[in-house]
Amino acid sequence: MPSDPPTQDQDQDQDQNPDQDLEQEREQELEALRRELRHHDHLYYVEGAPEISDAAYDALYRRLQALEARYPELVTPDSPTQRVGAEPRSDLPTVTHRAPMLSLDSSQDPDDVRRFDERIRKGVDGHEVVYLLEPKLDGVSIELVYEQGILGQAVTRGNGREGEAVTENVRTIGSVPLRLRDEERPVPTMLSVRGEVLMRLSAFEALNEALLEQGSEPFANPRNATSGALRQLDSSITAARPLECLAYDILAVEGEVFRSDRASVDALRAWGLAVPERIESARTVEEILAYHAAYDRDRDALDYEIDGVVIKLDSLDDRADLGSTSRHPRWAMAFKFQPRKEVTRIERIAVQVGRTGVLTPVALLRPVEVGGVTVSRATLHNREELERKDVREGDRVRIQRAGDVIPQVVEVVPPEVAPEGASGEVPVASRAEPFRMPTHCPNCGTPVEERGPFTLCPNRFGCSAQLKGRIVHFASRQGLDIEGLGDETASLLVDRELVRELADLFELTSEVLLPLPLFAEKKAENLVAGIQARRRTELRRFLFGLGIPEVGASVARDLATHFRSLDALQAAGREELEAVHGIGPRMSEAITGFFGDPANAAVVDALATRMEALTVPDREGEGGPLEGMTIVFTGTLESMSRGAAKKLVEKAGARSPSSVSGETDLVVAGPGAGSKRARAEALGVEVMDEAGFLALLEEKGIPTG
Ligand code: IVH
Numbered sequence: 001m002p003s004d005p006p007t008q009d010q011d012q013d014q015d016q017n018p019d020q021d022l023e024q025e026r027e028q029e030l031e032a033l034r035r036e037l038r039h040h041d042h043l044y045y046v047e048g049a050p051e052i053s054d055a056a057y058d059a060l061y062r063r064l065q066a067l068e069a070r071y072p073e074l075v076t077p078d079s080p081t082q083r084v085g086a087e088p089r090s091d092l093p094t095v096t097h098r099a100p101m102l103s104l105d106s107s108q109d110p111d112d113v114r115r116f117d118e119r120i121r122k123g124v125d126g127h128e129v130v131y132l133l134e135p136k137l138d139g140v141s142i143e144l145v146y147e148q149g150i151l152g153q154a155v156t157r158g159n160g161r162e163g164e165a166v167t168e169n170v171r172t173i174g175s176v177p178l179r180l181r182d183e184e185r186p187v188p189t190m191l192s193v194r195g196e197v198l199m200r201l202s203a204f205e206a207l208n209e210a211l212l213e214q215g216s217e218p219f220a221n222p223r224n225a226t227s228g229a230l231r232q233l234d235s236s237i238t239a240a241r242p243l244e245c246l247a248y249d250i251l252a253v254e255g256e257v258f259r260s261d262r263a264s265v266d267a268l269r270a271w272g273l274a275v276p277e278r279i280e281s282a283r284t285v286e287e288i289l290a291y292h293a294a295y296d297r298d299r300d301a302l303d304y305e306i307d308g309v310v311i312k313l314d315s316l317d318d319r320a321d322l323g324s325t326s327r328h329p330r331w332a333m334a335f336k337f338q339p340r341k342e343v344t345r346i347e348r349i350a351v352q353v354g355r356t357g358v359l360t361p362v363a364l365l366r367p368v369e370v371g372g373v374t375v376s377r378a379t380l381h382n383r384e385e386l387e388r389k390d391v392r393e394g395d396r397v398r399i400q401r402a403g404d405v406i407p408q409v410v411e412v413v414p415p416e417v418a419p420e421g422a423s424g425e426v427p428v429a430s431r432a433e434p435f436r437m438p439t440h441c442p443n444c445g446t447p448v449e450e451r452g453p454f455t456l457c458p459n460r461f462g463c464s465a466q467l468k469g470r471i472v473h474f475a476s477r478q479g480l481d482i483e484g485l486g487d488e489t490a491s492l493l494v495d496r497e498l499v500r501e502l503a504d505l506f507e508l509t510s511e512v513l514l515p516l517p518l519f520a521e522k523k524a525e526n527l528v529a530g531i532q533a534r535r536r537t538e539l540r541r542f543l544f545g546l547g548i549p550e551v552g553a554s555v556a557r558d559l560a561t562h563f564r565s566l567d568a569l570q571a572a573g574r575e576e577l578e579a580v581h582g583i584g585p586r587m588s589e590a591i592t593g594f595f596g597d598p599a600n601a602a603v604v605d606a607l608a609t610r611m612e613a614l615t616v617p618d619r620e621g622e623g624g625p626l627e628g629m630t631i632v633f634t635g636t637l638e639s640m641s642r643g644a645a646k647k648l649v650e651k652a653g654a655r656s657p658s659s660v661s662g663e664t665d666l667v668v669a670g671p672g673a674g675s676k677r678a679r680a681e682a683l684g685v686e687v688m689d690e691a692g693f694l695a696l697l698e699e700k701g702i703p704t705g
Contacts, residue, residue, distance in 0.1 A: 139198030355469025479545030624653030635673030
């Protein structure tokens with residue numbers, strides 16, 4: 001056989017190449033389209049200055065979509081077409097942050113700013129002090145993790161150490177790049193950014209209108225709407241709610257070193273992330289106060305909510321020297337605005353009955369805009385507050401709204417100018433009589449009881465207003481988290497006598513809901529499905545949902561972790577309860593009192609028969625040979641998949657999260673390991689290869705098969 005001359009070899013290669021060439025060309029075309037679309041996304045979502053028409057953009061987008069549909073093997077996860085379309089999830093996994101997400105010390109008092117400045121000056125060893133000033137965005141804090149420039153994970157703040165992975169949902173946010181821009185500066189191997197997700201006021205109002213139209217509960221404020229959108233299991237719902245993300249801090253970075261906050265903000269901007277507007281430097285307290293005053297003045301003109309300004313020391317070296325307390329960094333503080341106040345008139349005072357039977361006086365107001373949100377009711381708290389402020393129907397009052405807090409009546413405002421020659425006093429006769437709390441429950445007519453400052457309807461199980469409140473609480477986010485079961489729906493269900501106690505919720509069918517007002521087919525089905533899905537519920541949610549006095553979400557969680565089953569908790573005496581960390585005599589009394597009451601016990605029993613196993617399952621592998629260890633896998637393993645390795649060690653009692661943190665004990669790195677390995681090395685975490693890992697398994701007597 002004649003040997004082929006070398007040139008022929010090349011020729012042969014070329015002979016096989018037309019296909020490969022074509023494929024390469026296609027890939028290049030696809031990549032060029034993606035680059036162009038990313039460029040226009042950036043101009044539109046981040047710069048707010050689009051260069052082409054929507055129609056021209058759509059044409060490009062459709063072309064990319066069509067090509068990707070034809071060659072699905074060429075679709076990349078960072079393609080602009082891949083923002084929406086992920087499969088709905090069944091839960092949001094918990095993920096450890098790359099670095100703790102601390103919160104900020106905050107104050108409204110300029111004197112606290114002066115004291116902060118003094119402490120900083122003392123702490124920086126005579127270095128020049130430069131601050132960076134930013135708006136404090138009133139949204140939801142998030143961590144974005146980019147590996148090799150590609151968005152890998154987005155995690156809510158959670159408890160600051162770990163949060164919920166909401167990656168698919170964040171991918172739908174136009175101002176979050178799926179791939180960092182590298183035109184101006186190279187991208188780092190790993191970048192963890194902190195930012196705030198928010199909803200513009202205009203979008204918020206449109207969303208609430210749409211919700212009202214379809215008979216759903218509106219959101220109380222843009223922050224709640226944002227949080228709700230971010231925590232969806234189905235990212236197509238998030239995609240339909242217009243969110244934005246502004247980045248303001250680098251939590252961790254590999255392959256880059258920054259010396260100042262200013263430099264990191266510049267880098268974030270260059271990498272295509274949107275950053276807050278009007279970031280400025282200051283060297284004196286006076287400059288800080290002026291910045292604060294200017295933003296306070298202008299904030300009504302913004303289309304999103306801010307609740308103060310953030311003061312941060314610019315030098316990252318000095319920051320490191322100053323360090324943090326367990327919760328706040330010492331190098332930053334939030335300088336909050338005074339709550340927004342407006343004056344309006346009380347048209348009527350109504351009395352509401354809550355789930356615990358407490359009667360709350362509520363001022364129904366002539367609607368007034370307070371910081372971009374229309375307010376038409378404000379709480380007057382209780383009888384004592386009402387008397388102290390002497391608020392009456394028809395009065396002009398000052399109301400305030402601070403972030404999440406329910407609007408409050410601050411004080412009665414006397415007429416602005418006293419008529420010429422008059423004594424200046426408000427003519428008494430022109431005011432209504434002092435408001436008196438009712439002697440009978442406005443809902444069920446039972447005589448009320450006075451309990452300290454509160455007025456109470458004692459008819460706990462016969463008063464429909466209390467039942468409505470209990471349903472809403474049971475279904476609330478920290479309870480069973482049933483969507484579409486807010487005030488309005490609960491009212492309807494109780495008024496039509498479809499629900500007489502909590503357990504009846506599980507008997508609802510779409511047939512009985514359909515004829516009701518507000519219930520379109522889809523809504524009826526969704527509600528029934530939403531309730532049925534909660535037959536299986538985490539014990540902590542169930543306990544919160546019961547509305548046991550003194551038991552909030554965190555106590556409910558502690559009780560669930562400690563007692564592990566509803567039965568065990570119900571059987572617990574006060575002493576056993578008080579053995580749980582954080583539970584004192586007041587709580588133990590409230591809890592035993594609750595379960596000891598036959599009427600409550602009946603409600604709980606009825607629920608328990610309709611729900612599955614109200615227990616905390618034993619964690620698989622508890623007490624196993626790797627108990628207490630945290631092991632992270634990265635790179636390619638030869639003898640098994642990474643998923644299988646994870647399962648194996650979890651079965652043996654270890655935890656195996658996907659990211660490396662200070663708590664990681666061991667990183668098993670196969671070929672191709674990148675930033676996780678580097679991070680482990682930087683943190684001084686032990687790294688071993690697959691052979692070492694297999695040896696460890698053998699040593700601990702853990703079979704691999
Ligand atoms: S810096 C540890 N900058 O305010 C310092 N925070 O408790 C990192 N926030 O939930 C925070 N705008 O999410 C920083 N420009 C800004 C901010 C900001 C809003 C949030 C933050 C946190 C809260 C403070």
